Amino acid sequence: MRPGRRSTRPRYLRRIVQLGMVALIAYIGVRHQVVGGSGGAAPLDSFCPFGAIESLPSLLGGMGFISKVGTSNLVLLGSLGIVTLALGASFCGWLCPFGAIQDLLAWIRFKTIGRAYVIPKRVHNVLKYGRWLVLGVIVYMSGRYLSLWFADYDPFRALFHFKFESWIPIALVAGTVLGGLLVERFWCLYLCPLGALTGAVGVFGFTKVRRDGEGCTDCSLCSRACPSRIQVHRLTAVADEHCTMCMECMDSCPRPGTLKVSTGADGESLRPIALGIATIALFFALIGTAYSMGWWLPGAGCGGCAEVVPSAVHAAAATIVAPDI
Template structure:
């Protein structure tokens, strides 16, 4: 048996989410800047890599097989990874919508893009589906190269590290930053959708999460507003349970829905999608 209507968001919930994102952007920026100012080593500050959940995934093989961490990682990465997995089992990919500082930057860039272009560009389904597979291939490549090289192979190309380490002196970092901004402006959360390796991990595990976002077919009027407001490009109006592998639990679809009971956050089993005639498509 499921428990209905766990939460329906209000502007207050959205404000809390934005404050949460702002807090973690500020905290991450402080960590990156402090390392730049104080330096590393025993008398300095830990690098940004030490506070990265994905760093826990990257260093896990080395620690499990040799008892040693990759350079710039330590037990803190594994603790953060464990905490992230526990959160994942409760909320799905809620980390991405409420905590991830890189996700926050993408949201802000996407909002700026809407003002610049007057709209958010839609990726056609025939292109969107194969592109979503890229993050799994990217994850496999990163893990393979990390194990083969016994170091954080992805570090120079990671937009999270480039942005929050505040070291834009190399050609690689400038190119990474330019591409990240260029794609994030017209397409909401482009990195999250198609390339983020942590998002790939979350997609694999999040179907096991307790809380799921569900559409109630009897209450849905098929207006399509939920689909139009989903930053991850999910066709919410044609779902039963919103796909856990892609939903970041930002709750923007619920907030924008004109029917308060059409979308609910529940604890319980998934059910298959139920199609309705669309009046709007994204």
């Protein structure tokens, strides 16, 4: 989302869906804090596809899922993989709650300090591999300690787990917020380990943004609108691991039909809003199917979380998110 530009129907839909996902994850986080893991409210960790990656070393070693991770994580990861293969990394652009927070920060920045800081290209070209480094460290450390090692350093978890007991989560959230305020999609571009995977799979995905060179005037508005700094106006097909299928380039192109989303140069093209609807429908249909098959089993939580909420807040929140406790 490039703030301050005209709002189109795909942009409206994307913002609504992103807000909905933030609200959903916040609800899961608050409910877990109020009810507690031992009360039956699964931990936030069970609702992240990345938990399955962190559990991989333990699973491959025949030791089962690590603590707080379950088959729900595998369902989410599998659904994410299928969506990404079919539609590109559209989860990042449309459904990821942390991506939504990054877009919200971009909007706040636009309303307060103006344009984003643009990291020099040479530095950007090095930093953009940072998320692979983060991914490698997490997998190695998760395997070494057979636990959710990254949980203590994960700003997504720190933000939505609502448990700020030490300076580490506070510092992480503050750093990520600052990064997101200054640089467009800072976390997604340079640090997100899940984004590294979806981006890599998305490159081999069937659906891509494609440019018709004959209709293009080389105005470069598409590239300037791209939050991922992709030079769309120089490409025939966007096969870039940082493309999140956000559709900002298409919304910015003044020549209708020059940019399209399709499965091939001559393939059937999707309208941007259809791509968003397809992403939402496919992702939740896959999860719903797995749930109905009994494959959705979240990891068990610990009992401590509910204890960090002051009793008055606990009682008030319980009437909203868990009236049955």
